Amino acid sequence: MALRPVQVNIKARDHLAVGRFWAEALGWNVFRPGATTYVGPGEGFAWPDPVAVGIDVVPVPEPKTPAKNRLHLDLATTSAAHQEELVARLLTLGATRVDVGQGDVPWAVLADPEGNEFCVLEPREVYRDTGPIAALVVDCADPRAMARFWGEAVDWTLREVNDDHAVLRSATAGGPYLDFYRTPEPKTVPDRVHLDLLPYPGDDKAAEAQRLRALGARDLDIGQGDVPWTCLTDPEGHEFCVLAPS
Template sequence: MPLRPVHLIIKALDHEAVGRFWAEALGWSAYSPGMTTYVGPAGGLVWPHPVFVGVDVVPVPEPKSATKNRVHLDLATNSPAHQAELVARLKALGATPAHVGQGDVPWTVLADPEGNEFCVLEPREVYRDTGPIAAVVIDCADPRVMARFWGEATDWALHEVTDDQAVLRSAKGVGPYLEFLRVPGAKTVPDRVHLDLLPYPGDDKAAEVARLRALGATDLDLGQGDVPWTCLTDPDGHEFCVLALS
């Protein structure tokens, strides 16, 4: 059966500091299960979480480039006062204003302590039940192509697709949305942020990877060597990984 998005990878020079930032930003907890810092709901590490997409901050030796990330998080708020309070709190935690050509918009664009852009949205009814992460947003050339690929790759349901935007969400109607936005220009640098997918118990990872290749995924060599996960790119060139069931 299709795969499930289980967490969002953020690459960082200081994974512990960036992990602490995102734990505070989301009101979650930072866990250290190994060489990474995992951020998920408080109350103990649950992975994969049945509702939320976690954040796994992994150490890398290279800093973020000046190029805007093509994958980012949108954070939900429930009132104008909440939006203002969250923006102020994030700035106190080390976030900085980011300018990505957004102009005069009702949301606020910030960057985390290592420059990864994200948005604090004004209150929107559609995101009232998502939890702190409203959406994982991916820039792309053709949302319809991405909707076809990711709709087949995952078990998430398609909510909307136009020439400019495609929207998916868990078929259970819980957690964040996955949104693809049409933008000009092509991807030019490796993704600093990407999704990891996981098979369901009883499914065959190799068969799932083969299915993704048939859908248009391409193998990716990042120098990862002999690892239990498989690195791929989607039809727009975005990296993602298929994890192995433990």
């Protein structure tokens, strides 16, 4: 039993505009299978993608708070010129530069049109085969604890772990990394960005959710009512959902 990270869920007041931004940013396409805006690779809607982690933009009435999201995307580039061109293009699409205390770093810290932070990385050999999303980056207090939980929760392989950093990636060696970085700031508000996980065909969603609770997950009530997915938090309070198999 294991779960697949299949999409990043982003809350937005204007989900179609934010979806279009991310599609342009990643060179992907916008699909609208229902009340949300899905962004993924390819010409036709195919979910879940076998390699890429898509983006599902969900409409909400509330604006983002000033608090930094605990989960953000790192975008890959292939050269210094590509990084410069991508940053310039994203700014014309509605991104803004933001200061999250990063200091003098070789990557650019930006926010999408509704304030969700992300980074455009300088070229790194480790991300040469990830596609446009290099990594899903999570702020946390204890990377070793996060590695224990998420290493059991999903079917990705633990690649590295120490006191400051933990790294997981799909065993297929494709798609983005999942990085946990130790940060001093505590989590204070619900996140605008979270991961959605999907059981494999034939696996039972309720059994998977119960397995996660045994690992330290907690139930989360955000007023979702009677829905086909299960809302949980990991041991540090990061929200995520277990979706129903399609």
